[in-house]
Each structure stands twice: as structure tokens, then as C-alpha cells.
Amino acid sequence: xxxxxxxxxxxxxIGETLMNEIIHLTEQYEAFKxxxxxxxxxxxxxKNYAGRPSLLYYAEKMTKDLGGAKIYLKREDLNHTxxxxxxxxxxxxxxxxxxxxxxxxxxxxxxxxxxxxATAAALLGLECEVFMGKEDTRxxxxxxxxxxxxxxxxxxxxxxxxxxxxxxxxxxxEWSSRVDDTHYxxxxxxxxxxxxxxxxDFQSVIGKExxxxxxxxxxxxxxxxxxxxxxxxxxxxxxxxxxxxxSVRLIGCEAAGKGVDxxxxxxxxxxxxxxxxxxxKSIFCQDEHGQIAEVYSISAGLDYPGIGPEHAHLHxxxxxxxxxxxxxxxxxxxxxxxxxxxxICAIESAHAVAHVKKIAADYGKDDSIIICLxxxxxxxxxxxxxxxxxxxxx
Amino acid sequence: MSxxxxxxxxxxxxxxxLTAGDPTADKTVxxxxxMERAGADLIELGIPFSDxxxxxxxxxxxxxxxxxxxxxxxxxxEVVRKVREKTQIPIVLLTYLNPVFHYGYDAFFARCRELSVxxxxxxxxxxxxxxxxxxxxxxxGVDLIPLIAPTSKGRTQMIARExxxxxxxxxxxxxxxxxxxxxxxxxxxxxxxxxxxDIPCAxxxxxxTPAQAAEMAAKSDGxxxxxxxxxxxxxxxxxxxxxIYAYVKEMKDALRGIES
Numbered sequence: 293x294x295x296x297x298x299x300x301x302x303x304x305x306i307g308e309t310l311m312n313e314i315i316h317l318t319e320q321y322e323a324f325k326x327x328x329x330x331x332x333x334x335x336x337x338x339k340n341y342a343g344r345p346s347l348l349y350y351a352e353k354m355t356k357d358l359g360g361a362k363i364y365l366k367r368e369d370l371n372h373t374x375x376x377x378x379x380x381x382x383x384x385x386x387x388x389x390x391x392x393x394x395x396x397x398x399x400x401x402x403x404x405x406x407x408x409x410a411t412a413a414a415l416l417g418l419e420c421e422v423f424m425g426k427e428d429t430r431x432x433x434x435x436x437x438x439x440x441x442x443x444x445x446x447x448x449x450x451x452x453x454x455x456x457x458x459x460x461x462x463x464x465x466e467w468s469s470r471v472d473d474t475h476y477x478x479x480x481x482x483x484x485x486x487x488x489x490x491x492x493d494f495q496s497v498i499g500k501e502x503x504x505x506x507x508x509x510x511x512x513x514x515x516x517x518x519x520x521x522x523x524x525x526x527x528x529x530x531x532x533x534x535x536x537x538x539s540v541r542l543i544g545c546e547a548a549g550k551g552v553d554x555x556x557x558x559x560x561x562x563x564x565x566x567x568x569x570x571x572x573k574s575i576f577c578q579d580e581h582g583q584i585a586e587v588y589s590i591s592a593g594l595d596y597p598g599i600g601p602e603h604a605h606l607h608x609x610x611x612x613x614x615x616x617x618x619x620x621x622x623x624x625x626x627x628x629x630x631x632x633x634x635x636i637c638a639i640e641s642a643h644a645v646a647h648v649k650k651i652a653a654d655y656g657k658d659d660s661i662i663i664c665l666x667x668x669x670x671x672x673x674x675x676x677x678x679x680x681x682x683x684x685x686x
Numbered sequence: 687m688s689x690x691x692x693x694x695x696x697x698x699x700x701x702x703x704l705t706a707g708d709p710t711a712d713k714t715v716x717x718x719x720x721m722e723r724a725g726a727d728l729i730e731l732g733i734p735f736s737d738x739x740x741x742x743x744x745x746x747x748x749x750x751x752x753x754x755x756x757x758x759x760x761x762x763x764e765v766v767r768k769v770r771e772k773t774q775i776p777i778v779l780l781t782y783l784n785p786v787f788h789y790g791y792d793a794f795f796a797r798c799r800e801l802s803v804x805x806x807x808x809x810x811x812x813x814x815x816x817x818x819x820x821x822x823x824x825x826x827g828v829d830l831i832p833l834i835a836p837t838s839k840g841r842t843q844m845i846a847r848e849x850x851x852x853x854x855x856x857x858x859x860x861x862x863x864x865x866x867x868x869x870x871x872x873x874x875x876x877x878x879x880x881x882x883x884d885i886p887c888a889x890x891x892x893x894x895t896p897a898q899a900a901e902m903a904a905k906s907d908g909x910x911x912x913x914x915x916x917x918x919x920x921x922x923x924x925x926x927x928x929x930i931y932a933y934v935k936e937m938k939d940a941l942r943g944i945e946s
Contacts (some may be wrong), residue, residue, distance in 0.1 A: 295814070305810045307740050308845075309835040310855060422835060451746060452737065460737050469860025495902075568783045568810070569737065581758050582788030583736040629710060 296485020297537055299608055301601030302486040306571040307505035309468045317475075318486040320391055324495070330390065337382045341415065343371045344379075344497065348505035348662070353632050361515055361655035363648060364662045366502045368526065369637055374500060376526040376666030377408035381477060381492035385412035389553035393504065395419040395470075399463040401428055401456035401522065402593035403435025404667050405479030408565040410444035420444040423462040425455040426594045435671055453586045456522070456596045460570055474530035480523025481600035484571030488600050495529025503533050503664050516541035516651075519666065520643040521614065522558070522594035524603045526666035531612060543651075544603060545643040547589030548616030558587035560599040561607055574601045590619040590679065593640040593667075621646040626669060638667030639676065642683065689804045690829055690851040693728035693776045694886040698941040699847035699900065699908030701888055702915050702934055703730040703780065705748035706765050707757025709923045715768045717919070720931040722775045725938035730910065733762050733781035739845070740809040742863030744913040747920060759789050765799045777834065778805040778831060778851070783818065803852065808870065812847050824850075830898040835859075836870040846879040852886040853879060855906060861870035863913045864894030874903040896940030903941045911937060 295318070304314060324330045332440070338344040347367040355363045368376035375564045383399075388396055400406030406422035413420035422439055422524050426448040429436050439446050452458040460483075467476040478487040499517070506514050517525035517534055521544035531542045549557035557563065557577075564575040569584055577585040577597040589595040594613060606612035622639055625646035630636045637645065644663050671674075677684045693699050695812050702721050706714050734752040738745065766777060779798070786794050786808070798806070806828055811818060816830065823830045829851030836859060846853060855875055857868045858867055876887050889902040890910030900907035918933065919926045 304812060304814050306812060307809055307835070308812050308833045308841075309837050309859060311812045311814070311835075312837050312839055313839060444727070451743075457737065461737055464739050465861050555687075568787055570739075571810070576784075578784070578788075580788065582784040582786075583753060584784075610687075 296489060298602040298605035301572065301574050301604045302485055302488060303573050304486040304571060305469055305568050305573065312343065313471045314484055314486065318386065321486055321490055324390070325385055328562065334383055334386055337386065338497065342382060343370065344377045345501045346370055348502055348509065350509070351633050357632060358649060358652035360653035360657070361659040361661045363652060364499060364544050364660055365508065365635070365665045366513070366530065366662055367665055368492060368498060369641070369665045369668035373408045373411050374670065375404040375408065375638065376495060376529065377405040377499050379410070380479065380491050380494040380525060381405070381408040381412045384475065384477045384490065385418060388418050388477070390420060391475065392664060393418065393473055393475040394475045395421070396477050397421045397423065397463050397466050397474055398426050398479060399456065399459035399593060400479065401459065401640070402487065402591065402671060403428065403432040403439070404593060406439050406446070406455045407435055407442070407446070409477045410439040410442035413444065414442045421447060421466070423449050423466065425449050425459045425460045426520070427454040428456065428459070428577070431592050431675060432671055454527070456647040457584065480525040481528040482523040482570060482572060482598060483603060487570070488602055491525050492528045492532055492602060493610065495525050496532045498526065498529035498664060499531060499533035502530060506660060506662060510660050511518070513537050513540050515655050515663045517662045518543045518545065518648050519664035520545045520594060520640045520642045521599060521603060522547070522640065523594045523598065524600040526664050528600060528602060529619065530662070530664045531606070535611060541649065542606065544612060545617045545647045546614055547591055547594035547643060548618040549588045549590070551618055552616050555590040558589040558595050558597065559616040560597065562616045565647070569598060572601050572679055574604045575599055590622065590675070591643065593637045593638070594643065616646055617643040623676060625649060626672070626676060635665070636669035636673070637665050639672040641666045643670050670682050688829070689774065689776045689802065690728065694852065694907050696727055698738035698890060698903035698944050699886070700725065700728040700934065700938040701728045701730055701908055701910040702726050703732060703910060704731040704915055704919065705734055705745060705752050706762040707734055707752035707755055708753055708916070709751060711761050711765050713924050714765045716927050717930050719768050719772060719861045721934050722773050722925045724931045724934035726775065726786045726934050727908065728776040728778060730778050730780050730912070731762065731766065732778055733759060735776040735782040735785055735786050738782060740861055742861040742913060744917050744920065745862050748902050750918045759785050759849045763797050763801060765805060770801055774802065774881050779803055780807045780809070782810050783808050786819070791822045795822050795828050798828045799826040803828060805831045807831045807833070807854060809833065813841065824879055834875060842875065842878045843882045846883045846885070849883060849885045852888050852907070853899055854910065855887050855889045857891045857902065862891055868892050868898065868902065872902060876906050893933060896936055898938050900944060904944050909937070909941065
């Protein structure tokens with residue numbers, strides 16, 4: 293069996309052209325992990341550039357309103373560039389630079405990962421090209437311009453469904469055509485090994501901090517930690533340091549779009565089946581012939597037909613639970629958090645907020661729940677207005 | 687002698703590729719017969735996939751057309767069955783792993799054996815993952831054709847040593863598609879392979895002209911052409927048959943008389 297397995301999931305199902313590169317990447321990553329100078333440089337960037345540690349905010353009004361567990365928000369939305377994506381990107385781009393690469397490429401859905409990659413590339417002096425589905429460039433026009441301001445070139449991908457899946461296809465193709473000077477900064481805990489491991493490790497700072505912060509604040513572990521899941525990077529980053537804490541429930545919230553039974557959703561665990569795609573064996577939304585399905589979510593960042601292999605494994609073993617959350621519920625939670633706590637979060641993160649609204653009252657007042665607020669919602673304001681039928685000029 | 691080695695016993699092999707079901711399954715049967723009649727030595731038949739990440743735009747679009755027209759994996763086997771009523775030309779299926787996975791490995795290779803499919807190429811199944819298919823393919827007597835890329839370097843001989851059928855030498859970086867120039871040192875790739883095995887090597891990716899095919903075949907055992915043919919199918923759709931015949935004949939003629 294190949295490297296990088298999580299139970300039956302994971303692996304390296306990728307073209308021969310890229311094999312030497314990902315083997316090299318694995319070796320380099322293992323070396324950087326033990327390299328104190330690299331780690332110190334990364335820590336410095338995380339602290340002094342990205343603004344870590346991020347706050348663990350006690351959402352008192354929300355807690356009172358929901359009448360159950362104390363709700364804490366892990367404020368990844370306050371990071372530089374406005375989402376958790378910067379954690380992984382700083383690690384990977386720094387690594388790319390040390391590996392002698394002069395150019396990075398990335399896929400992006402909502403644009404958060406693209407913006408983070410363009411930012412790190414600007415800071416560290418690398419060329420940057422971002423692949424984004426044409427449909428998403430429309431949904432997230434501001435982020436396209438943001439990336440361009442940062443000096444990146446944005447390619448609108450017009451194949452397939454013109455969303456995140458197609459952006460990943462295009463980035464993989466580009467990487468296989470130019471690998472010598474280029475690193476592919478994959479944005480989620482997916483793709484061929486070593487990416488699910490690398491992205492998880494760089495994102496684990498979320499869970500590590502949250503665990504320390506909650507212990508300090510509450511003197512005990514939370515009852516549950518909750519995050520939205522597309523590919524699953526913010527969820528994996530939050531979950532990973534809690535996996536050994538068996539009393540802590542790990543809950544991932546998938547995009548149920550218009551409902552898991554409508555055919556317009558991206559609820560991979562709820563509706564998907566085992567398959568091999570994008571370099572990994574995992575669970576995918578697909579038809580009975582193994583053709584990857586068109587998925588749908590109001591949230592461009594969750595609009596992906598697969599899930600990272602480690603999530604699939606955590607689901608199999610029962611260690612983590614995955615629940616579907618619809619567009620309606622997410623939009624309602626988006627508005628609720630804005631009114632209740634004065635926080636406009638990303639529509640992706642609002643999926644996690646929506647689920648906690650449902651379950652908070654099931655817990656006692658001595659319990660706590662941590663929600664990963666993976667990103668801020670500025671990018672979504674126009675789309676939410678459209679959803680509500682309000683015509684605004686951006 | 688397996689059916690695949692027969693393909694390499696008639697001078698340098700010319701290997702055309704087409705996507706099954708583009709524009710229709712019946713047309714695919716007709717096009718394959720034209721290829722055979724024009725002198726093709728082996729045909730690579732693509733099973734359409736929603737996300738063919740090794741393919742350039744031309745073949746990607748063929749996949750889209752074929753899936754829209756409604757072909758399934760069983761439909762592809764039906765194409766092979768009809769072709770097999772008329773000819774024993776070596777046939778190799780090119781497919782991403784997921785459609786095979788969903789068909790079920792045993793069922794898939796059993797069907798291959800029934801229809802005398804000679805081999806399978808899986809662009810997203812590198813050496814490290816080949817156990818996924820190698821045992822079941824061997825059990826049913828179907829060759830798992832490996833790919834070797836310009837970036838394979840230290841991996842070439844490891845792959846070649848365990849190769850079956852033939853070796854698909856990827857001439858260029860990136861995805862499939864017509865290229866003006868091929869700059870990879872094919873001689874060096876073949877030499878490295880030859881040190882460990884006598885299995886034939888065919889070069890693909892980027893070849894479209896008779897001169898390119900002759901140049902690549904002179905350095906190896908054959909030339910594989912996909913996008914140039916699929917482009918004709920895109921242009922002429924159901925009327926592509928005569929164009930395919932003329933093209934394959936011209937390409938095979940260009941390979942005749944090249945010394946090994």
C-alpha cells in the first residue's frame with residue numbers, strides 16, 4: 293500500500309509526471325518539520341504578519357439566547373486576509389521559497405485561499421497564478437480584484453461546472469506542465485499525499501490554540517468543536533489536536549444547499565460514495581458510473597464534490613460526526629450572528645453557526661462548544677443581499 | 687505471443703486514440719474500423735470521464751460530448767463487442783481509475799477478458815498505487831500499460847521492470863494536445879528502459895504530423911496520436927470517418943520503412 297493512508301482513504305492517485313515532485317515535496321516537508329530555523333521563521337510570520345494567536349471569543353449574547361452550552365468562537369476571521377487559509381499558505385509558500393521555487397499556483401473557490409496565496413507570494417517575492425472557476429469569479433468578484441491588487445494573475449476556469457472542482461483540475465494540469473520552478477499550494481486537506489498531511493499540520497494551529505485557550509478559560513475541555521467542511525481544512529485544523537480527547541465531540545457541517553434530497557447540494561458524507569478522484573481515495577458526490585457529480589452550495593468555499601481523506605476516516609471510525617446544513621439555515625445563521633454578536637462571518641462558517649444554533653440547548657450550562665469562525669463575511673455581503681432579493685451596488 | 691506484441695511486429699506501430707461515444711457509440715465503432723482498415727496497429731479507446739485531468743482541451747471536450755450523448759462504461763464495452771465481431775486488432779482501454787472502481791474491478795476485467803480487450807492505461811494510477819489494479823488485471827490476462835514521463839528520472843527502470851504490454855512514453859510535460867515541437871530526450875528515456883526490459887515503447891502526447899510520428903517512432907517502437915484525431919471528430923462529427931481513414935493511413939505510411 294502506498295503512503296499517506298487514513299484507513300482505506302488517501303493515497304497518491306496522480307499522473308506519473310508529478311510523482312517525483314510529490315515524493316520530493318514529502319521529503320522536504322519532513323525535513324522542514326524538524327528544522328528549528330524554518331519553524332521559527334514560520335512562527336514569526338504567523339504571529340507578526342497573520343496576527344496569531346487568533347482570539348477565542350466568548351459569545352455571551354448568543355449563549356444566553358440559545359440557552360445551553362457556552363458558545364465560543366475561534367476567530368480565524370480576524371487573521372490577516374480574513375480567513376484560516378493564511379495558516380496553511382504561509383507554511384507552504386515559505387517552504388516553496390526554501391525549495392528554490394520562484395512561482396506558486398493555487399486553486400480557489402470563494403477566493404479566500406487565492407487571496408491568501410497571492411498575499412504570501414507578494415510578501416515572500418514569488419510569482420503567483422490562481423485558478424478560479426468562472427462561476428466563482430462572478431460570485432466573488434471582489435476577491436478576484438483583491439488577488440490582482442496583490443500582483444497575482446487570476447485564470448477564470450471555463451471547463452465543467454466552472455467551480456472549485458474545475459479550478460483544482462486546472463491547477464493540477466498547470467502544475468504537471470511546469471513543475472521545476474512551481475509549487476502548487478493546495479488549499480485544503482485533500483489531493484494526493486502529502487497534501488492532506490501538510491495542510492492539516494499547518495492548520496492544526498487552530499485547534500492547538502483553541503485547546504489551550506479553552507482550558508485556560510473554562511478549566512476543562514469543550515463538549516464539542518464544530519466547523520464547516522468543504523474539502524475540510526479548517527475543520528481538520530480544529531479537530532486534529534482534539535482527536536485524542538475522547539469526550540470532545542467533533543462535528544463537521546457540510547453544505548446541504550437546497551436540501552440533501554434535492555440534487556442541489558455538496559453534502560459529500562451524507563450523499564457521497566467511495567471513489568478515487570483528485571489524487572485521493574475518499575468519499576465523493578458522483579453517479580453510479582463514477583462520474584463526478586455537479587454539486588451546489590450558496591457558499592463557493594464548500595461547493596466541492598469531495599472531502600479530505602482523513603475526514604472520511606474520522607467518519608468511518610465514528611470519531612467525528614458530519615451533518616448537513618442548508619443554504620437557508622446558513623443564511624439565517626449569517627444574519628443571526630451579525631445581529632446578535634456584531635460579527636459578519638463567512639457564509640462557509642455560517643454553516644457551523646447554524647448547526648450550533650440547533651444543538652446548543654442540548655448541552656448544560658457548564659459545557660462549552662467551540663465554533664471555528666473560519667472567515668469573515670465581507671466577501672459574501674453582496675451574495676446574501678442577492679439571496680434576499682435586495683439589489684445593491686457593490 | 688500476446689495480441690499486444692502483435693501490434694509491434696509490423697514495423698513501427700501506429701496507435702490512434704479516440705474517445706468512446708463521441709459523437710455516438712455507433713460512430714465510434716465505425717471510426718475504429720476505419721482506423722483498422724487504414725493500417726492502425728493498435729487502438730486506444732478512451733472511457734469518458736467527467737474530469738479527465740491528464741487531457742488537454744481537445745480531449746476534455748470529447749469527454750464532455752460523449753457523456754452528454756449518454757455513454758456509460760457498459761456502452762463502451764458494447765462498442766468493443768461490435769468491433770470484436772469484425773476484427774481482432776489489439777484494443778487498449780484508456781480510463782481514469784474511478785469509472786473502473788465503480789464498475790467493480792472483477793466485473794470490469796472479466797468483461798475485458800470476454801471481449802479480448804488487451805490492455806488498460808490508467809493515467810491516475812502511478813507505480814505506487816498500481817496494486818489497486820495489477821493483480822486483478824493479471825488474473826484476467828489484461829496488460830496494465832504503465833506511463834513514463836519526462837520527469838520520471840530515477841523511476842524509469844523501476845516502472846519498466848514491471849511493465850506489461852508496452853510502455854507509454856509521455857513525450858511532453860502537461861496535458862495531451864497537439865504541440866509544434868517535442869523537446870524531451872526520448873532517446874535517453876528509451877535507452878534507460880532498454881537496460882531493463884525488451885517491452886516495446888510507444889511515444890504519445892503532442893504528436894500530430896507524419897514527420898513528428900516518424901521522428902518519435904524512429905527513437906522508439908511506435909507513435910500514439912490522440913488529439914489530432916479527436917479534433918477531426920470535433921470538426922466533422924458523424925462525417926469524420928473518411929478523414930480518420932486518410933489521416934491514419936498517412937501516419938502509418940510515414941512509419942513504414944523506419945529501421946529499428
